Amino acid sequence: MNPRSPFVLDTRKLGRRAGSQRHHRLEIPAPAQLGLEMIGVPEGTPLVVDVRLEAVTEGVLVTGSVTGTVSGECGRCLTAFTDGLAVDFVELFAYPDSATEETTDPDEVSRIEAEHLDLEPVVRDAVVLSLPLTPLCRADCRGLCPECGELLDDLPDDHTHEAPLDPRWAALAERFSAADEADSSVRSE
Template structure:
């Protein structure tokens, strides 16, 4: 939360902030997330405008998770810019927009968590990779392809023919 009383409501007044809040719980996606308590780095400029407070800046965060192909640990840095208008109560923006369309100043406070969360989460990879050419896991045994012999393979039998194989004891090639 940022208190807007520190720079006033006169259009044109502004104030810069550098903040290092801890990341809240649940700050991530399925395969990658910012750990709870991990410091976020916020460089902000708050500007008073006629309708409210315009907040612009950057957020930096370190995310960690698992490779989507081989499940090895991966890390990723999010460094993204954002700009959000927080409308004053009873402003022209308040009457011309839906309640969830524009963020609002609550009293004299601005809650940046939803904006920061949305900004960081949309910048993270939905399927992070340990390397662009990661071959992943063998679908037959689950071992990592990079650790397997190049000749590694599994005999796959169409399940529709498996009952015949069991009944007659294999194929001609096996006899």
């Protein structure tokens, strides 16, 4: 843990008396790779992290929220878009000498190290888990026409394409079209 990271908070002023609290409002540039393949928070974009640190028997309970902006590509129409981000989180950071420290695996609960706690993994988990796997530019996005690839929102409502004939049926179609032509020529005579 790097104590100079903007995500790292010092807990010494909080103390260990259960119930004591401190509030922090941090404006932090987003770290790299904060997102998924099609949507995420661009690196360096400002994130606002509001947190309340509360001393509890086993450690420090951190309750907070992250707000910022996400950029993505719509999963239906493939256009770029931006949207607001607002995510809440709650995390217990265990004291080094607590019962929680002794009874849990190292990866199971966050830890306080040298009187500091690192919010970056908590913020990263909260943000990434809140992002949609298939982001949409808007809820009613109709996407692209599967035939011509144009935006369906830009096309008229009666937009259609003649369906291509499956080559496996071509011989049968030729036979019936020849039969229909012969049948119509007999009727005309």
